[in-house]
Amino acid sequence: LKQVFNKDKTFRPKRKFEPGTQRFELHKRAQASLNSGVDLKAAVQLPSGEDQNDWVAVHVVDFFNRINLIYGTICEFCTETTCPVMSGGPKYEYRWQDDMKYKKPTALPAPQYMNLLMDWIEVQINNEDIFPTSVGKYKEKVL
DSSP states (O other), rough: GGGOTTTTTTOOOOOOOOOTSSSHHHHHHHHHHHHOOHHHHTSSSTTTOOHHHHHHHHHHHHHHHHHHHHHHHHHHGOOTTTOSBBBBBTTTTTTTOOOSSOOOOOOOOOOHHHHHHHHHHHHHHOOOTTTTTTTTTTOOOOO
């Protein structure tokens, strides 16, 4: 079980919201609406009196957590041997560029591409300038 929670593996623990905070309450409301069988359009509508950026941030983090779990269930079947290219079907190949290690778009095996992508997303989510943890602290230029 330790292997599953190893930071170097593809599974990452969910990012949690602090109980008792407004974000935690928004998260609970989002979870309840998604599990209640209601219209998804209504489920993601901004609740009255809530900050739009906080509401979007909660959904972005939830989406990241769900994608991470889904990828964790299939990653053992997609190895560098079985998935040598990150593609979107026969017409599209995704290449990685991060302007640090990969200065030019670089073809990578799908697992390596996905690990870099998930790490990059996690850095963005944890960046206080993009996703402040204090409710209502978004800068005008963000989102």
